[in-house]
């Protein structure tokens with residue numbers, strides 16, 4: 001079994017909980033409360049700012065020119081394609097790009113971003129790739145699953161979201177990260193693989209918690225905001 005398949009298997013119960021989360025289900029059947037989605041979009045935007053920084057850092061740590069270029073491409077795709085989706089939704093929701101960028105990170109967003117950044121800054125390239133893989137991979141899986149629901153991609157509000165994450169371009173990023181991880185993991189001792197497994201498990205948990213936070217619109221208590 002490849003290392004990526006092992007990680008996927010280990011985190012499967014968490015991924016399934018994400019797929020079955022009422023937030024994700026609500027995007028799929030179009031019933032999600034728009035206020036919850038608005039909360040999610042704003043938090044996701046500030047999350048993606050730090051996620052983009054990780055691609056810049058990955059380019060710095062890359063082991064070949066080819067990989068440097070691929071991470072640079074992912075950085076560009078996140079800042080200019082994926083985050084454009086957020087800017088477009090914001091416009092539809094009456095939020096300006098400036099307001100979106102100025103969103104105050106909620107505790108879970110801050111915890112998730114800080115965890116990914118700290119693992120990636122002090123670790124090597126494989127630590128970074130392991131930390132970000134559940135993000136790219138799980139959104140692609142969710143996108144594909146939701147796209148199978150008849151009419152979901154044509155939904156007047158949530159259709160664009162599903163269309164973005166099920167796209168071939170987004171899938172290519174996930175596939176490429178999976179391949180790179182398996183390459184980098186070749187020949188590593190079990191102790192190292194177990195350490196990486198923990199990172200993957202943690203960011204998979206954070207992915208679940210991000211749905212949970214968004215569904216509950218959970219931020220700092222108002223008296224300490």
Ligand SMILES: Cc1ncc(CO)c(N)n1
Pocket residue numbers: 044047048082134135136139207210
């Ligand atoms: C929290 C989160 N995880 C993954 C993705 C996919 O890039 C995203 N936009 N947001």
